[in-house]
Amino acid sequence: xxxxxxxxKGTFSYEACRExxxxxxxxxxxxxxxxxxxxxxxxxxxxxxxxxxxxxQGCVTDALDTLxxxxxxxxxxxxxxxxxxxxxxxxxxxxxxxxxVYSHPQALAQCKNYLETNLPKAKIIPVESTxxxxxxxxxxxxxxxxxxxxxxxxxxxxxxxxxxxxxxxxNKTKFWILSKSESKKTTKNxxxxxFSVKDKPGALYKVLEIFNKYxxxxxKIESRPAKTVLGEYIFLIDVLIGASQEELxxxxxxxxxxxxxxxxxx
Amino acid sequence: xxxxxxxxKGTFSYEACRExxxxxxxxxxxxxxxxxxxxxxxxxxxxxxxxxxxxxQGCVTDALDTLxxxxxxxxxxxxxxxxxxxxxxxxxxxxxxxxxVYSHPQALAQCKNYLETNLPKAKIIPVESTxxxxxxxxxxxxxxxxxxxxxxxxxxxxxxxxxxxxxxxxNKTKFWILSKSESKKTTKNxxxxxFSVKDKPGALYKVLEIFNKYxxxxxKIESRPAKTVLGEYIFLIDVLIGASQEELxxxxxxxxxxxxxxxxxx
Numbered sequence: 001x002x003x004x005x006x007x008x009k010g011t012f013s014y015e016a017c018r019e020x021x022x023x024x025x026x027x028x029x030x031x032x033x034x035x036x037x038x039x040x041x042x043x044x045x046x047x048x049x050x051x052x053x054x055x056x057q058g059c060v061t062d063a064l065d066t067l068x069x070x071x072x073x074x075x076x077x078x079x080x081x082x083x084x085x086x087x088x089x090x091x092x093x094x095x096x097x098x099x100x101v102y103s104h105p106q107a108l109a110q111c112k113n114y115l116e117t118n119l120p121k122a123k124i125i126p127v128e129s130t131x132x133x134x135x136x137x138x139x140x141x142x143x144x145x146x147x148x149x150x151x152x153x154x155x156x157x158x159x160x161x162x163x164x165x166x167x168x169x170x171n172k173t174k175f176w177i178l179s180k181s182e183s184k185k186t187t188k189n190x191x192x193x194x195f196s197v198k199d200k201p202g203a204l205y206k207v208l209e210i211f212n213k214y215x216x217x218x219x220k221i222e223s224r225p226a227k228t229v230l231g232e233y234i235f236l237i238d239v240l241i242g243a244s245q246e247e248l249x250x251x252x253x254x255x256x257x258x259x260x261x262x263x264x265x266x
Numbered sequence: 267x268x269x270x271x272x273x274x275k276g277t278f279s280y281e282a283c284r285e286x287x288x289x290x291x292x293x294x295x296x297x298x299x300x301x302x303x304x305x306x307x308x309x310x311x312x313x314x315x316x317x318x319x320x321x322x323q324g325c326v327t328d329a330l331d332t333l334x335x336x337x338x339x340x341x342x343x344x345x346x347x348x349x350x351x352x353x354x355x356x357x358x359x360x361x362x363x364x365x366x367v368y369s370h371p372q373a374l375a376q377c378k379n380y381l382e383t384n385l386p387k388a389k390i391i392p393v394e395s396t397x398x399x400x401x402x403x404x405x406x407x408x409x410x411x412x413x414x415x416x417x418x419x420x421x422x423x424x425x426x427x428x429x430x431x432x433x434x435x436x437n438k439t440k441f442w443i444l445s446k447s448e449s450k451k452t453t454k455n456x457x458x459x460x461f462s463v464k465d466k467p468g469a470l471y472k473v474l475e476i477f478n479k480y481x482x483x484x485x486k487i488e489s490r491p492a493k494t495v496l497g498e499y500i501f502l503i504d505v506l507i508g509a510s511q512e513e514l515x516x517x518x519x520x521x522x523x524x525x526x527x528x529x530x531x532x
Contacts, residue, residue, distance in 0.1 A: 055496040058489075061324060080496065172496045204487060205478050210472035219497055221470060221489055222325075228285045230321040230346065231485055 002026045003044040004036045005066050010152040014049035014173045016081045017049045018151070034066040040178055041070045048178045049079070054162040055172045056102045057106065059222050059236075067178070067263070068194060068224065068234055075192050075264030076179040083171040085111050086156040089145040090137050095161070098122050102133035103147035111147055114165040134158060190219070191241045192263040195253060196226060203256070204235065211237075214245040234259070241265060268292045268311040270302045276397040276418040279467045282441045283315045283348045285419070300332040306444055307336045314444045322436045323372065325421070325488050325502075333444070333529070334460060334490065334500060341458050341530030342445040349437040351377050354424040355411040356403050361427070364388050368399035369413035377413055380431040400424060449532040456485070458529040461519060462492060462500050469522070470501065476518045477503075480511040500525070507531060 003021060006013035007029025017027055025047070030036040033050050040048040048064045067073060085107055089098065095118055105126040108115070115124060127133050130148030137146040138156040145161060146152070153160055197203035211218060220238035239246060254260050269287060272279035273295025283293055291313070296302040299316050306314040316329045333339060351373055351490070355364065361384055371392040374381070381390060393399050396414030403412040404422040414503060419426055435467060463469035486504035505512065520526050
């Protein structure tokens with residue numbers, strides 16, 4: 001079975017994909033998140049793993065917007081990855097020897113205090129991805145380092161200078177495993193759904209009232225523009241399920257709303 | 267009085283700023299949205315104008331996150347700008363003569379159909395901003411064009427090849443005028459506020475119930491990560507006000523929530 005992810009090798013999506021597959025599936029890399037989802041839509045792959053939310057950056061809008069546009073894709077499961085940043089170089093350098101540090105701007109931002117304290121003289125150079133930074137360092141003969149995922153060590157034959165250099169441990173990313181078929185789990189705990197409301201977002205309260213009536217606890221709410229009029233939204237909601245009350249809630253919501261789509265129960 | 271905006275000259279923020287100022291204020295350009303807001307925080311300027319939401323792209327997270335972190339900044343007013351894209355070149359070229367088209371990826375995406383129909387053979391080159399594309403075209407002697415704001419014509423001495431080439435007219439951006447003092451408008455129609463809820467986002471429904479009780483109509487809701495635990499959020503809400511019921515609602519919400527901040531009434 002083939003599963004798609006946002007490449008190149010060494011990205012956090014790559015790490016999440018490896019954790020999910022445990023080498024049982026063929027991993028196919030794509031250049032962007034929309035391309036990964038479209039490959040699933042076009043049946044080049046049977047599953048796709050995409051980041052959907054980060055605890056510091058919020059919603060991954062690319063992923064959610066592409067999912068909204070492709071109606072027969074389902075959420076099969078979720079996987080939460082702790083984002084750990086590591087300092088890596090092309091040889092066993094001491095901190096003092098490092099002249100330049102390459103990474104994606106977000107990774108650099110996540111290690112700001114570490115860099116200021118430990119590498120005050122190094123030149124900080126933002127590049128397009130952590131994997132690109134690793135590649136750059138692996139190909140250079142200068143005393144340079146990169147910050148990124150530990151998976152880059154192996155992929156780009158780098159040396160680990162220091163592990164877990166991120167400034168705090170709040171950084172987690174939630175990935176969704178997408179498929180054209182529903183989850184086959186026997187116990188399903190969560191439901192993800194999209195809906196839009198008639199008239200103004202004020203009507204959102206009426207929908208949340210229905211969840212409350214059936215004791216369904218919301219764990220997430222996200223709004224995305226409906227891409228028509230400024231101020232019209234599509235909402236993404238995650239709800240904890242269990243006693244099958246959610247079917248009654250969905251029926252009531254369907255009566256009130258223009259558009260309801262169950263992304264998946266898992 | 268000084269007002270800050272996201273430069274360089276020719277950006278949509280520049281256009282919004284000109285429309286707001288009507289040449290009565292000194293306009294100061296900044297390189298990023300956070301820098302613009304921090305300049306206000308540090309009192310280098312008295313006002314800042316920043317994009318907060320786009321009808322196609324959604325929330326401008328940079329702006330909202332910086333605002334969340336700077337507690338004494340207030341929303342004084344809003345301004346909605348229709349985003350119109352224009353094809354411009356360094357001389358009066360015919361469409362057939364144009365070999366390359368430069369612009370920001372979002373602007374290129376907004377003119378996708380136009381480009382496919384009218385410039386099928388031109389090479390499309392994404393660059394960091396529409397203003398950078400305009401600068402590049404103005405300095406080149408080749409037959410190249412750029413897509414961007416009409417204000418670039420004057421700023422970069424370009425020729426207009428075709429006006430309003432965006433694929434649809436759904437594209438609007440809402441800007442906020444920020445200040446350290448409150449709006450002095452005599453009639454205020456809208457209130458923007460931030461809040462977080464105790465426990466899970468399920469408690470969000472209890473807050474919306476209060477707005478409903480006082481007949482306050484929500485026109486917007488947005489969630490941003492609280493930057494602590496995955497699944498904890500700060501909500502931004504816009505409410506239509508008028509009969510002063512909002513003070514009662516705010517009191518009730520304060521009793522229920524960890525954190526409430528009124529961004530402004532305007």
